[in-house]
Amino acid sequence: MERNEVAAVLAYIGRLDPRTIRSGTGETRDQLAQWHELLHDVPFTTAHGWDVREAIRAHTLDSPYPILPVDLARKWRAHRRDRLDRHTDPTPTADPDDPAVWRAELLRTRNSVAAGVAAPSTHRQITRGSPPRHVEERLREIGSPIPPAARAELARYRPTRAARLAAVDTSVPDALGVRCEWCHAPVGAPCRQRRTTPDGAARGNAVRATPHPSRIDLAVARMGRHRPA
Incomplete structure (x- = not known):
């Protein structure tokens, strides 16, 4: 800021907080010189997000102490750091x-x-919209976003999902498509070992490799009800 801008800042601060007003000519001159020394590289306002008056108002509302030139200099430096942290160097x-x-x-x-x-210049965010035409054509060719070779590799790490897909391919009822009445596993979740203590309390929470027989029976019965005559 130039000296005349610093003088305008001091006048604005004095209007909001009369405690900062200096009445003597010498005091006013010294105050202006001190503020200009600390704020000469701080802009009065910029085209993107900085206005020294807003910083002054925020300090006056948030702090019981009179504002000092270092308060504005620190706010400007924090504003600069924030802008550079969001900049991605195109x-x-x-x-x-x-x-x-x-x-x-x-x-x-x-x-x-x-x-x-x-x-x-920030990173572009992912936007909603239809996929490009070549992506749609590729999906129609392979029938799935995951190619068959990749799906086969993933089957080793997702045995539950692999078993469900195998059941659908062979027209076997999907047991995980219904809730298990024995262990209360929700739809889509694998069954868990459910053991009871002599007093009837439940214990054990290990995942079962196969669904409970009652869950399979329920899936078969539901499939029979929904099968067209």
């Missing part, structure tokens, strides 16, 4: 075979972001 348009020019453009972009002249 690839410069300069020739990468000329490292001096390439680096100079990269630094200019960073300095513009830090000074508030340009907005941070």
